[in-house]
Amino acid sequence: MIEIISKTKSVCPICLKRIDANKIVGKDGYIYMQKSCFEHGDFETLIWEGDLKSYLDWAKLSKEGLSPTNTKKSEKGCPYDCGLCENHKSESCxxxxxxxxxxxxxxxxxxxxxxxxxxxxxxxxxxxxxxxxxxxxxxxxxxxxxxxxxxxxxxxxxxxxxxxxxxxxxxxxxxxxxxxxxxxxxxxxxxxxxxxxxxxxxxxxxxxxxxxxxxxxxxxxxxxxxxxxxxxxxxxxxxxxxxxxxxxxxxxxxxxxxxxxxxxxxxxxxxxxxxxxxxxxxxxxxxxxxxxxxxxxxxxxxxxxxxxxxxxxxxxxxxxxxxxxxxxxxxxxxxxxxxxxxxxxxxxxxxxxxxxxxxxxxxxxxxxxxxxxxxxxxxxxxxxxxxxxxxxxxxxxVFQDAYDLDLERLRRCKICEVDSEYGMVPFCSYNLTNIKGEALYRK
Amino acid sequence: MTDNKVYYTVETGDNLICQKCGIPLVKTEAVFEYLNNSFPVELPACPKCGFVYVPEDLALGKVLSVEKVLEDK
Known part of the structure; x- marks a missing residue:
């Protein structure tokens, strides 16, 4: 029986479509992200080589910061409106x-x-x-x-x-x-x-x-x-x-x-x-x-x-x-x-x-x-x-790629790339590419 | 304290009175201790009860700066 510890959203590493993702405890006791794309199948990525307690303890003292000011309206949802959009939860460092x-x-x-x-x-x-x-x-x-x-x-x-x-x-x-x-x-x-x-x-x-x-x-x-x-x-x-x-x-x-x-x-x-x-x-x-x-x-x-x-x-x-x-x-x-x-x-x-x-x-x-x-x-x-x-x-x-992208993490990103067209784009969405090397933002 | 050391010094002036004892504070040698570090200072203190007056600009200035450099991000 697989233990699901939390749910989030990610993307398909092939088409970069937003998909549901589960974080689970694997048979070895480590934490994995599992996700399925209707078109491209199932994906599983190791995200934490430690047990569930160590995974949860790591975040014990963390609290969300202040959200950025002067954001733009989100129309397509994360990660397609970066620049930054109203859903972003952290100011940049x-x-x-x-x-x-x-x-x-x-x-x-x-x-x-x-x-x-x-x-x-x-x-x-x-x-x-x-x-x-x-x-x-x-x-x-x-x-x-x-x-x-x-x-x-x-x-x-x-x-x-x-x-x-x-x-x-x-x-x-x-x-x-x-x-x-x-x-x-x-x-x-x-x-x-x-x-x-x-x-x-x-x-x-x-x-x-x-x-x-x-x-x-x-x-x-x-x-x-x-x-x-x-x-x-x-x-x-x-x-x-x-x-x-x-x-x-x-x-x-x-x-x-x-x-x-x-x-x-x-x-x-x-x-x-x-x-x-x-x-x-x-x-x-x-x-x-x-x-x-x-x-x-x-x-x-x-x-x-x-x-x-x-x-x-x-x-x-x-x-x-x-x-x-x-x-x-x-x-x-x-x-x-x-x-x-x-x-x-x-x-x-x-x-x-x-x-x-x-x-x-x-x-x-x-x-x-x-x-x-x-x-x-x-x-x-x-x-x-x-x-x-x-x-x-x-x-x-630990930067995220198309295999382990967690949109909850992405919304708290504090390192942004400056882009003349989009504005301030979180590092991991700016550099995100699918397995063919195609990007969402980087030209 | 040796003569070649520089201390953080606050002059007493005439207007600092110990509220408890009702007598003027006088400049006194004291040591600030923080996380096993000592900072010799000269601050106004009551000669009777030993109360040391820490001015706001020391507490919110130098001491806060010391605290900050010891903070991890």
């Missing part, structure tokens, strides 16, 4: 501006399917229009964090102008989503980014083996990644490592990546894991997804229990099943101590998450020991500065 679809890599996996089709860069005028649109949709407490994305945004030579334009409009946090190739290869480019006002470098970093890069990125890239980190550290640009964790490719590198990141802290501010989702371009054969409990088990085992699964919490503003995070403080002996979890996860607005990211992922203001005989700061200021510098984050986001 971070928005992605895809500045170009050009790329200097041709990765076998790429959610943005970059480097294909007609090359297109957004003009400064189009970017200004997007900033203005975001200003009209600002949240109750402040403006969105901006992620400059693509394609590969560093292929543009006007990032300084784009950031200056954004700052003039009032935005203050600019995260650069990059593969790091130009930072590593071009002398002085890291300094250019720092001077341009980049707050944090969100660096594609899949592991410490070239074989991993060959599979996920098509070429060996480890030396490039290490150089990019070194150059960012030299100029005080905060780096967050972003590994795409993939079944049977780099799952066994999770512990080594964290070790490496901690060895380069505070220049490396944290690691943000992104288990591979099957949308956009994906030339890998496997369609196995890595769930949150599996990620946490890997982290615990590969850190030899120095980092515990129990250190982690689910998302605050977004659905708890979309993300996991924990913060650590580097102690004077070089070890990392888990910071207490926030007991109230309600995050009545997303400004908490937005401020946390902006504070913790930006470059440390001072690298090294600030406790000196000549400090002119009072103990509070000194403590704040040292705490920000010494904090290290481990987090991850």
């Amino acid at each position: 971070c928005v992605l501006l895809e500045l170009t679809n050009r790329c200097n890599l041709k990765c076998p996996v790429c959610f943005a399917t970059a480097g294909e089709g007609v090359e297109k860069d957004l003009s400064l005028k189009e970017i200004e229009t997007q900033f203005d649109m975001l200003l009209k949709r600002k949240t109750r407490k402040g403006l969105f964090n901006i992620q400059l994305s693509g394609g590969e945004p560093t292929l543009r030579d006007d990032l300084a102008d784009i950031i200056a334009l954004g700052r003039k409009k009032g935005f203050s946090y600019f995260q650069l989503n990059t593969n790091g190739v130009r930072i590593a290869k071009e002398t002085g480019y890291a300094k250019y980014l720092k001077d341009a006002g980049v707050s944090s470098v969100f660096l594609q970093f899949d592991g410490l083996r070239d074989s991993t890069y060959k599979i996920l990125r098509g070429i060996p890239l480890l030396d490039i990644k290490l150089k990019a980190i070194e150059y960012c550290a030299k100029v005080g640009l905060g780096v967050v490592l972003v590994p795409t964790v993939t079944f049977n490719v780099n799952e066994d590198e999770i512990g080594a990546i964290i070790d490496f990141a901690q060895s380069k802290h505070p220049a490396i501010r944290g690691v943000h894991f992104q288990p591979l989702s099957y949308f956009g371009r994906c030339e890998l054969e496997s369609r196995t997804k890595i769930t949150i409990p599996r990620m946490l088990k890997h982290i615990e085992e590969q850190s030899f229990n120095k980092i515990k699964a129990s250190d982690f919490s689910g998302g605050g503003a977004e659905s708890p099943y979309c993300s996991f995070h924990a913060s650590y403080r580097r102690m004077s002996d070089g070890t990392f101590k888990s910071l207490p979890k926030k007991q109230d996860q309600s995050c009545c607005d997303v400004s908490n998450a937005r401020n946390f990211v902006s504070r913790q992922w930006s470059g440390p203001s001072i690298v090294g020991n600030t406790t000196s005989c000549c400090s002119t700061k009072d103990p509070f200021d000194e403590f704040i500065e040292n705490t920000i510098r010494d904090t290290f984050t481990i987090s991850g986001m």
Whole structure:
């Protein structure tokens, strides 16, 4: 007898038609999503490699946030009216501006399917229009964090102008989503980014083996990644490592990546894991997804229990099943101590998450020991500065694809792609593709 | 407390009177403790009952900022 634990809506992975879905406890005790398309048959996807209690406990502290303002009317229902529509339940934290679809890599996996089709860069005028649109949709407490994305945004030579334009409009946090190739290869480019006002470098970093890069990125890239980190550290640009964790490719590198990141802290501010989702371009054969409990088990085992699964919490503003995070403080002996979890996860607005990211992922203001005989700061200021510098984050986001899309989760999405036609589209609907690679929104 | 340290200091002025004892507060050394961290301060306190006056801008300013940097998102 199959135990149905809840009902939701999803889509058919073949025709993307909205269909009913059940979350069930499988024979192995894990949680699955089951759904049927009248035309294309039955689908079952593993969504939680843990028992029912752990699944329910994960969401215990989560509460819905504030819904966005200035939404449009829903006519066709989710996920066909994104932009955002009146059914959306969470304000946004971070928005992605895809500045170009050009790329200097041709990765076998790429959610943005970059480097294909007609090359297109957004003009400064189009970017200004997007900033203005975001200003009209600002949240109750402040403006969105901006992620400059693509394609590969560093292929543009006007990032300084784009950031200056954004700052003039009032935005203050600019995260650069990059593969790091130009930072590593071009002398002085890291300094250019720092001077341009980049707050944090969100660096594609899949592991410490070239074989991993060959599979996920098509070429060996480890030396490039290490150089990019070194150059960012030299100029005080905060780096967050972003590994795409993939079944049977780099799952066994999770512990080594964290070790490496901690060895380069505070220049490396944290690691943000992104288990591979099957949308956009994906030339890998496997369609196995890595769930949150599996990620946490890997982290615990590969850190030899120095980092515990129990250190982690689910998302605050977004659905708890979309993300996991924990913060650590580097102690004077070089070890990392888990910071207490926030007991109230309600995050009545997303400004908490937005401020946390902006504070913790930006470059440390001072690298090294600030406790000196000549400090002119009072103990509070000194403590704040040292705490920000010494904090290290481990987090991850589990994106949804056509196999496991849960429209309840989607309605709480706080990461949006900016699109000139649609407005602000939740990341997982913007990138959603069917098995033929056809998208609902991405052109 | 050593001389080369910088403290968060609040001057007493003439208008702070202990409500319980009815005498003026005087500048006193005190230590704020929060999650095993100590913050030496100099705040107005009653010399008789020891009541320490914490001004609003300290509680809602620096102390709140300390609390915030220790918060996980």
